[in-house]
Amino acid sequence: MTITLDGDLGAGKTAWTRFFGQALGVKRTINSPTFTIMKSYKTADGTPLYHMDAYRLEGAHQDLGFEECFTDGLCVVEWAEYIEEQIPSDHIAMSLAETGETSRDVQIEATGEESRKIVDEIMKEYA
Numbered sequence: 861m862t863i864t865l866d867g868d869l870g871a872g873k874t875a876w877t878r879f880f881g882q883a884l885g886v887k888r889t890i891n892s893p894t895f896t897i898m899k900s901y902k903t904a905d906g907t908p909l910y911h912m913d914a915y916r917l918e919g920a921h922q923d924l925g926f927e928e929c930f931t932d933g934l935c936v937v938e939w940a941e942y943i944e945e946q947i948p949s950d951h952i953a954m955s956l957a958e959t960g961e962t963s964r965d966v967q968i969e970a971t972g973e974e975s976r977k978i979v980d981e982i983m984k985e986y987a
Contacts, residue, residue, distance in 0.1 A: 861978065862948050864940035867956035872964050873938045876956065877911050881935065881943050884909060891937075898929065908933030915939040950974050 863880075865873040874879040878890040886902025892898040893913045901909040909927040914937060929935045931946050940947050950972025957965045968983075 861975065862935045862937065864947060864951055864953045864955040865936060865956065866940065866954065867937045868958065870920040871956040871958050873956060874913075875903075877936045877938075881911075883907055884934075898926075900929075912937045913939060914942040917942045952979060971973070 864901040865876060867873055874890070874892045881890045881901055881903075883909075886909060888901055890899070890911060893911050894915060897914070898910060898912045901911070902910055902935045908929075908942065909931065912926070912929070917939075921936065926935075926946055927942070930946075937943070938948065941955075948977065952975045953969040953971060955967040955969075957967075959965050968979055
């Protein structure tokens with residue numbers, strides 16, 4: 861599954877990814893892949909977790925070879941609008957907005973059948 865994260869600088873995209881990875885049992889420190897574009901981690905069950913920051917890819921119009929990342933595990937993409945033509949059509953789109961020093965507004969949208977199942981489960985858990 862692919863999760864896209866949208867939000868201004870400092871909205872908490874990397875912090876959210878760090879929390880997500882920790883919840884999945886990632887042992888390594890998750891930090892921003894801004895300069896490396898992508899970092900990969902392993903979850904507790906061995907599933908790959910790819911963390912991308914596409915900010916520096918604005919205007920890149922070639923195939924960057926991310927297909928494996930989108931099909932071989934979990935992929936979190938910050939600034940996905942810069943590579944939107946490569947993002948799978950069925951993904952979870954999250955938008956984070958800073959509402960205070962320690963608070964955020966989070967919007968979650970499913971874009972297909974599989975992502976809808978996941979979002980529905982999340983909403984049941986937190987409703």
